[in-house]
Amino acid sequence: MGHGRGEQLVNEQRIREIYAGVMASRGKTRSAAACPAPEAILALVRREGTEDARLATLDHVMSCAECRSEFDLLRSIEEAGTQAGAARPAYRRWMMPVALAASVLFAVVIGRYLLPAAPEDEVFRGDDGGVTLLAPPPEVPAGTPIAFAWHPIPGATRYRLEVLNTGGELALEAETADTTVTLQGTADLAPGDYQWWVGSTVAGAPTRSAFRPLRLTPQ
Amino acid sequence: MTLPEAEQHLSLALEAAVSRFGSMVRQVGRRYRLDESGLDEVMQEVRIRLWRARGTGEQVDQTNTSYVYRTASSAALDIIRRRRARQADRHDAIEDEGTVTVLTAPQPDPHATLEGSELAQRVARAIDEIPASRRPPVRMHLAGYPREEIAKLMGWTEAKTRNLLYRGLADLRERLTAEGIGWDTAGESNW
Numbered sequence: 001m002g003h004g005r006g007e008q009l010v011n012e013q014r015i016r017e018i019y020a021g022v023m024a025s026r027g028k029t030r031s032a033a034a035c036p037a038p039e040a041i042l043a044l045v046r047r048e049g050t051e052d053a054r055l056a057t058l059d060h061v062m063s064c065a066e067c068r069s070e071f072d073l074l075r076s077i078e079e080a081g082t083q084a085g086a087a088r089p090a091y092r093r094w095m096m097p098v099a100l101a102a103s104v105l106f107a108v109v110i111g112r113y114l115l116p117a118a119p120e121d122e123v124f125r126g127d128d129g130g131v132t133l134l135a136p137p138p139e140v141p142a143g144t145p146i147a148f149a150w151h152p153i154p155g156a157t158r159y160r161l162e163v164l165n166t167g168g169e170l171a172l173e174a175e176t177a178d179t180t181v182t183l184q185g186t187a188d189l190a191p192g193d194y195q196w197w198v199g200s201t202v203a204g205a206p207t208r209s210a211f212r213p214l215r216l217t218p219q
Numbered sequence: 220m221t222l223p224e225a226e227q228h229l230s231l232a233l234e235a236a237v238s239r240f241g242s243m244v245r246q247v248g249r250r251y252r253l254d255e256s257g258l259d260e261v262m263q264e265v266r267i268r269l270w271r272a273r274g275t276g277e278q279v280d281q282t283n284t285s286y287v288y289r290t291a292s293s294a295a296l297d298i299i300r301r302r303r304a305r306q307a308d309r310h311d312a313i314e315d316e317g318t319v320t321v322l323t324a325p326q327p328d329p330h331a332t333l334e335g336s337e338l339a340q341r342v343a344r345a346i347d348e349i350p351a352s353r354r355p356p357v358r359m360h361l362a363g364y365p366r367e368e369i370a371k372l373m374g375w376t377e378a379k380t381r382n383l384l385y386r387g388l389a390d391l392r393e394r395l396t397a398e399g400i401g402w403d404t405a406g407e408s409n410w
Contacts, residue, residue: 008338009401015391018342019361025339038299042292047374054373055355062358063346066306070299073257076248077295081288084243143378188379218376 023065035067036060038074045075050169131159131198131209135180142191142216148198149180153207156200163189163196163214191218237266240287252363257298264294338400345394353387360384 010018036057043049044057061067081087132151140146148161161181163172171194172185193215199208241262248258268290349357359369370380392402 008399009403010338010342010395011403015342015402016361016363018339019346019358022339022343023362035303038296038303041299042296044372047372051373055352058355058372059351059358062355062362068362069254069257072248072251072253073261073295073299074292076244076251076253076258077261077288077291079247079251080240080243081284081292083247084240084284084288086283086285086288143376188375188382190374190376190379219378 023063023068034060035064038070041067041071042074042078045071045078051171131200131207133196133198133209133212136214138213139215139217140186141219142189143187143219145182145184146186146214147180147182148174148196150198150209152179153200153202155202156207159198159200161196161198163194164211166193166195186216189216191216233266233269236269236287237262240265240284240291244291260298261291261295264298265290268294341398341400342395345391345398345400348394349387349390353383353390356380356383357387357391360388 040049040053040057041061044054044061047054061071078087131153133149134151135149136146150159153159158175158177159179161172161174161176161183162170163183163186165171171189172183174181174183193213195211195213197209197211199206201207241258244258244262245253245255247253248255265287269287346354346357346361356369356373359372360366366377366380366384369375369384370377373380375383395402
C-alpha cells in the first residue's frame with residue numbers, strides 16, 4: 001500500500017516517534033481523575049472482567065505515560081508470579097468458567113443417556129414453547145462468520161439473538177426481522193464455549209428459546 | 220542464638236525471600252522495559268511487610284514465593300495509589316499558588332517545534348478517531364509492544380489480533396490522509 005495524497009509524508013517509525021512524544025507530553029499533565037483505578041489496570045493484566053471494560057482500560061493505559069508505567073510494573077509482577085507458579089496464568093483464569101461449563105455439559109450428556117430417552121430432535125425449544133433453533137451446530141471452527149437460523153414465531157416481527165460467554169456476559173448480539181442472520185463478529189471470538197439464544201416479543205409477551213451451547217474450536 | 224545473631228539471620232532470610240522474587244520480576248521487567256525505580260520501591264515495601272508479618276528468621280525462611288508474589292501485588296497497588304495521591308497534592312499546591320514562574324530554556328528551532336507539535340496533534344487526533352474496538356491494539360503496536368503480547372494480554376487468537384491491527388492501521392492511514400498526512404509504507408516492518 002503506498003502513501004496517500006497528503007502534504008506531509010510520514011512512515012511507521014515516524015508515527016511511533018510522534019506517538020512516544022505525545023505520550024510523554026500527556027504524562028506531564030496527568031489527570032488522575034481520568035485514569036482508571038489501579039485495580040482496573042490489575043484486572044487488565046490478569047485478564048479479568050469483560051473484554052469491553054479491559055479494552056477501555058487498555059485504551060487509556062496506552063495513551064497515558066504514567067498509567068503505562070503502572071501497567072508495566074503490575075504486568076511484570078504478575079508475569080513473575082506466573083512463572084514462579086504462584087499466580088494462575090490469565091488464560092487459566094479465563095478457562096475456569098469454561099471448566100464449569102464443561103462440567104454442566106458433562107452432566108447434561110450423562111443425564112441424556114441415563115434418564116428416560118427424550119424424543120430425538122436436533123433442535124432446542126424454550127420452556128415457554130417459544131423459539132425453535134436450527135443452526136449452527138454445537139461445534140463450529142473459530143475465526144469464521146457463523147450463520148444462525150431458527151423457525152419463525154407466529155406474530156413475531158423482530159428477533160433478538162444473543163451470544164454469551166461462559167461467564168454469562170454478552171459477547172455478540174443482533175436484531176433482525178429475518179429468521180436467519182450471519183454474524184461476522186463471531187470471527188473475532190476466541191475459541192471456547194459459548195451459548196446463544198433467540199428471543200422475540202409477540203403481542204407484548206416476551207418469548208425466547210432455551211440456551212443452546214456453541215463451541216468454537218481452534219482451527 | 221543471641222539477639223544480634225537472630226536479627227542478622229532474620230535480615231538474611233528476608234533478603235533471600237525478597238531477592239528471589241525480585242530478580243524474577245526484574246528479569247520479566249527488562250523484557251517489558253520496566254522502569255526499575257518503581258520496582259525497587261515495591262520490593263522495599265515487600266521487605267517491610269514481610270518483616271512485620273513474619274516475625275522470626277525461621278518463619279521468613281519458610282516464606283514461599285506465592286506469599287511474596289501476593290505481598291508484592293498488594294504493595295504495588297498501594298504504591299500506585301500513594302503516588303497518585305502525591306501527584307494530586309502537587310497539582311493542588313501549584314494551583315493554589317497565585318503566581319507561577321515560567322522557566323524558559325533555549326529552543327532549538329521555534330518553527331520546527333511548532334510544526335512538530337502541530338503534526339503530533341494531528342496524529343494524536345487521527346489515533347483518537349480509530350473505532351474503539353481497534354484503537355487499543357493500534358496504540359499498543361505504536362508503543363512498541365509486539366503482536367504476540369497484544370494477543371496474550373487480550374486473550375485473542377493470533378489471527379484476530381492481526382486482523383484488528385491491520386484494520387486499525389488502515390483506519391489510521393485513512394484518517395491521516397484526511398488530515399493531509401501521507402503514509403509512506405516503503406521499508407515498513409511486517410507486523
